[in-house]
Amino acid sequence: SQTIHQWPATLVQPVGSPLSLECTVEGTSNPNLYWYRQAAGRGLQLLFYSVGIGQISSEVPQNLSASRPQDRQFILSSKKLLLSDSGFYLCAWSVPGSYGYTFGSGTRLTVV
Amino acid sequence: AQSVTQLDSHVSVSEGTPVLLRCNYSSSYSPSLFWYVQHPNKGLQLLLKYTSAATLVKGINGFEAEFKKSETSFHLTKPSAHMSDAAEYFCVVSSMNNFNKFYFGSGTKLNVKP
Numbered sequence: 132s133q134t135i136h137q138w139p140a141t142l143v144q145p146v147g148s149p150l151s152l153e154c155t156v157e158g159t160s161n162p163n164l165y166w167y168r169q170a171a172g173r174g175l176q177l178l179f180y181s182v183g184i185g186q187i188s189s190e191v192p193q194n195l196s197a198s199r200p201q202d203r204q205f206i207l208s209s210k211k212l213l214l215s216d217s218g219f220y221l222c223a224w225s226v227p228g229s230y231g232y233t234f235g236s237g238t239r240l241t242v243v
Numbered sequence: 244a245q246s247v248t249q250l251d252s253h254v255s256v257s258e259g260t261p262v263l264l265r266c267n268y269s270s271s272y273s274p275s276l277f278w279y280v281q282h283p284n285k286g287l288q289l290l291l292k293y294t295s296a297a298t299l300v301k302g303i304n305g306f307e308a309e310f311k312k313s314e315t316s317f318h319l320t321k322p323s324a325h326m327s328d329a330a331e332y333f334c335v336v337s338s339m340n341n342f343n344k345f346y347f348g349s350g351t352k353l354n355v356k357p
Contacts, residue, residue, distance in 0.1 A: 163343055174333055174347040175287075182342060190344075221287070225343040230275055230294045232343065234287050 134158060137222045137235030144242055150195075150209040152238050154222030157203065162224040164205040166197055169219040181205060182227070217242045245270045245336045249348035257356045262321040264351045266308075266334035269315065276317040277335040277345075278308055287333070293317065304328070329355045 137154045144150060156162055163182055167175040177190045179197035187197050194213050198206045205222060222235040250265040268274060278290040291302025298310040308319045317334060334348040 165344070167345070167347075174349045175345070177344055177346070180342060180344055223345070227343070228339060230292065230339070230343075232277075232337070232345070236286050239284075 135222060135224055135233050135235045137238060139238060140236065141239045142241070144212050144240065146214055146242055147211045150207070150212050150216070150240070152207040152220055152222075152240075154205045154207075154235055155203055156205075156224045159203070159224070159226060161202060161227070163227055164199060165223040165225075166205065166207050167221045167223065169221070171218065175221065179207070212242045214242050216240065245272065245274070245338065245341060245344075245346045247334050247336050247346055247348035249332075249334050249351050251351050252349065253352045253354065255354040255356060256324045258326055259323050262319070262324045262328065262353065264319040264332050264334075264353065266317045266319065266348060267315050268317060268334070268336045270336055270338060272338035272340040275337045275339070276308075276310060277337065278302065278306070278317075278319045279333045279335060280330045281333065281350075282330045290319070290332075324353075324355045326355050326357065329353055 134157045165180045166178045168178050169175045179189055181187050181199045195209050220238045225232045246269045248267045276293040279287045280290050281287050290306050291300045293300050293310045301307045306321050308317050310317055331350045331352050333350050335345050337345050
């Protein structure tokens with residue numbers, strides 16, 4: 132079966148600290164992978180997407196970066212967190228050419 | 244380019260009355276459209292989706308939506324609201340021709356009064 136794992140579920144980090152959020156997918160090959168963020172009181176915004184290993188596209192300029200070191204692994208990082216990085220981060224995947232779309236359970240990040 | 248406008252940030256209805264949540268989209272690709280619901284501090288749950296088949300789409304929990312290309316709309320309706328429907332609802336536009344990237348509306352918070 133096809134599953135998506137995202138961790139941790141919650142995270143509290145001080146301003147200026149680094150960040151690494153990981154997402155892994157099981158049961159599929161060469162998926163499209165995505166990172167979304169939901170800031171407080173707002174809808175979700177696409178941050179990054181990837182159509183293959185090492186291929187990352189950014190949708191909005193920001194303090195974050197993404198990497199895809201393996202086919203089914205997608206990592207969201209920051210060298211120095213800002214207060215404005217707080218929010219709910221969701222990983223998602225889809226199969227190219229299909230309508231199926233699966234979200235992870237999300238990580239709630241609070242920068243203090 | 245693709246975008247979604249949810250016309251109401253808050254909607255309040257009484258239990259047992261109809262629900263209408265409005266969504267207009269813009270897409271330079273053949274669109275797929277979705278409605279998701281999010282309960283407080285929870286993840287996203289798919290209610291229904293339109294993917295170029297029947298224009299009237301039925302979803303879970305009695306919700307349905309109609310794709311109207313001429314009006315570029317995809318409004319969500321339910322004949323009779325239930326207290327458990329109180330949540331935030333997101334309309335989403337996507338396209339397989341655009342890497343299946345999801346573009347979310349800003350959300351509509353539905354309040355259901357007893």
